[in-house]
Amino acid sequence: MSEKHHIIPVWFFVGLLLFVYGILIFISGIAELSHPPDTVLSNLHAPVWWGALLIVLGGAYLFLFRPGKNA
C-alpha cells in the first residue's frame, strides 16, 4: 500500500498535456499570422494568446507537481 503514496500526481499529467498543447497551438498561431485561416474572428489570432495561456498554466502545473518534489 505504501507504494501508492509515490504515484505521480494527476496534476503533473494535466500540466504535461496543457504545456505540450500550448506549444503546438502557439506555434501554429504564429505560423498563421501572415495567412489567417478561413474562420470567423481569425483577425483576433486566438491560437497565439490561447496557446500562450496553456503554456503558462501547463508550465506552472509541471513545476508545482513535478515527480519527486515531495520525496
Next chain:
Amino acid sequence: MSPLLATFLAERLVRLSGVDLAIIVFYFLLVLGIGFYLKRFANTGEDFFLAGREMTAWVAGLAFVSANLGSLELLGWAGSAYQYGIMAAHWYWVGAIPAMIFLGLVMMPFYYISKTHSVPGYLKLRYGTEAAGLSAVTFAVMTILMSGVNMYAMAVVMKVVLGWDINFSIWVSSLTVGVYVAAGGLFSAIFNEVLQFFLIWFGALLIPILGLIETGGWSGMVARIQHNFPGQDFTHMWAPMGSFANNPMGIHWTGIVFGLGAVQSMGYWTTDFLVVQRVLSARDIRSAKLAPVIGSFFKMAVPLIVILPGLLGLAVLTNPDGSHMHLVPESAVQAGQHSYNEVLPLMLARYCGPGLLGLGITALVAGFMAGMAGNVSAFATVWTYDIYRPYLNKNAPDKHYVTMGRWCTLIGLIISIGTAYLVMNFASIMDYVQALFGFFIAPLFGTVVLGMLWKRVTRWAGFLGLLAGTTSSVTMFVLMKIDPERWVRVFALSPLAKGLAQDMYQALWSCVTCVVVTVLVTLVTKPRADEELVGLVYSLTPIAHEEHATLFHKPVFWGVAAMGIFVILQIIFW
C-alpha cells in the same frame, strides 16, 4: 455505404491539419502511457475498484463531475439548448446542484461508513440480496447500454465532423479505453477523467468567448435570436413554464421541479454508481462529503461551454449563401442540413483553425472515451462484487476478483461495441438515455433514500418497492411509445408534453410508485433489529462532525455557498 452516409462523408465539417492530428495522437499516447504506469498500483481489489480509497477531495470531485461531462452530454445538451433554449440549463442547475449537495452532506456518510464497494453493495447491507441483485443486474444492463450509446455517438460525430469511418472510430477508441482501464482500473479512469475535465474546458471555452465577441455580448446575442426566431422565447428559464404550450420544451414547471429536481436528478446523482464510485474513492469521510460539493461549483459553470454555444448557434449560424441556418432533428436531416446535435462541432469549425480545432476535437474524443471508461469501470465493479462474488464464486482470493475485474472491463467493452451497432437505428440519442435513467434510477432513489432515513423499512419492502417502481417505469415508457395520443396526456398531464417532459413525469411516477409500495409493504412486514442497521440508517449511525474544523474547511459551509449561487442564477435567468 448508405446514400446518407455518403452525403455526410462528402460534406464533412472540417479537415484536420498536421498539428491537429499531432494533438489527437499525443492524447492517445498519454492516456495509454498513464494506464501502463498505473497498472503497478492496481493490485488489490480496493486499488482496482476504488482507486485505493486515497483520492483527495479535489481529484474525487473533478472525477465525479467529469464522469458526467462526456461528449454525449456536451453534444446532446448543446443541441438541446439550440432546440429548447436556455431551459436546457435546468439539467445543469435544478437538475444537479441540490442533488449533489444532498449526496455530499446527507448520503455520502452512509455510503462511506458502510465501506461498500458500490450502491448495490449498500442495498445488500441494508435490505439483503433481493434488492441488491435487482439493482446490480439493472445497473449492469444500463451501463453497458450507456457505453454503447457513447460509442455510437462518438462514431457519428467523427463521421460527420471529420469523415472518419464509423467502424474505425468505434474500435480504436474502445481498444484504447479497454487497455488503460483493464491496466489501471479506477485509478486510470479517474486520472483520465481529470485530464478530460481540463481538455473539455480549454477545448470548448473559446467558443462562448469568441461567440460573445461576435454578437456584441449577451444582449446582442438575445437580439439576434429574437430576430432569427421571432415570437419564441429561448432566453428565459422559468417565466415560460406556466403552461405546456408556452415553451419550446412543452413542459410545465411541476415537471422540472418535481420530476427533474426532486426525483430524476436526485436519483442520478445520489444512486447512479458510475458517479458515486468516484466519490467512494475519497481518502476520508470529509473528502467524501466535500467532493460532490466541489463538483457542484464546476457543474454550475458547465452551461457556459454547453448551453451558451447552443444559444450562440441560434444567433450566428449561417448557410454558405449567407442565409440563416436552421438545424433540424436527427431523424429529419436531409442532404445539406445539419442536426441539433451538430451545433457544437459547427461552432467549433466556425471559430477554430488549425491547432485549436485539434484541441476541440480531442476534447470531444476524450469526453467520449472517459464516458466509456466510466461505464466499463463501474460495470466491472458491479459485476465482480455484486453479481459474480455473491452468486457465482463467494470465496475466491482477492487477486482472483481483480483478474475478474480486468476481464470484465474487456468483455464489457465488447458487449458495448455490440450495443453501439444495435443503437445505430435509434432516432434520438438523448431521449434514449433519458428513458434508461427513468427505468432504473428514479425508483432506485426512492429505495436508497427510504432505507437511509427510515429504519422501519423492511427487506421485502425494499425489493418489492424497487421492482414495482422499475416495472411501472418500463410500462409507462412502452405505453407512451405505442399510443402517445392516449397515454401522454395521462402520464405527462398534457398531450402537448414532449419527449423530455414525458421522461420527467415518468421518473416522478415511478419513484412515487416505488415509495408507496415500499411504505405499504413495510407496514405489514417485520423490521430488522436496530443493531443490524448501525452504520446504514440515519437515526442509528453516529456521524463524525467537524467541530474542530474552521468554517472554510466544513463541507456544509461550501454546500450552503453553492446553493446560494444556484438561487442567484435562477433569479438572473428567470
